[in-house]
Amino acid sequence: MKNKICPLCGRQFSNHSCKNKDHLIPRAVALWSKELLTKKEYSALRQYINSKYNIYWVHEHCNYHKQSVLLTLSQVRKLSYPKEALPRINKMFISLNSQLNKYRSKIKQIKKNQKHRCYSCRRKINNHFVIRRINSKKNRTWDNACLVCDRCNSRYKDFAFVKKIKNHTLSSA
Structure with missing residues (x-):
């Protein structure tokens, strides 16, 4: 090196x-x-x-x-x-x-499952993405994997929790 x-x-x-x-x-x-x-x-x-x-x-x-x-x-x-x-x-x-x-x-x-879109913001992802856990409390398994864009990676949190919050906000509006 x-x-x-x-x-x-x-x-x-x-x-x-x-x-x-x-x-x-x-x-x-x-x-x-x-x-x-x-x-x-x-x-x-x-x-x-x-x-x-x-x-x-x-x-x-x-x-x-x-x-x-x-x-x-x-x-x-x-x-x-x-x-x-x-x-x-x-x-x-x-x-x-x-x-x-x-x-x-x-x-x-x-x-393909994510339709070439970021798991979090749904923007189109090309070859620059990061693989993350959907639920950070669970192990690294392919069932718990998602791809996110650079922008969402920099503000990465537990995506399962974020999705619950978004769904709750949308349903109560």
């Missing part, structure tokens, strides 16, 4: 750059994949998520813009990752291919 160039935008860090650590394969993938994978697959995923080949410095605004988007290997190859890390990144993506595809298919299914 000694990169001097932000892999996401390709610009060098200045002395005054606000930097964040970013996970190439987001931690959210591991948090949400536990029930999708066998113990062996999940263990391999966790190992790679926490490896030095998955964590890089990026500009703070680039990190915010990326959110928890899971890039494909072809997208990663177009970014500015250090040349010496690319063979390890290739290996990581290839060995985790089935795990990542299971996660991607679940995300597609949720997007």
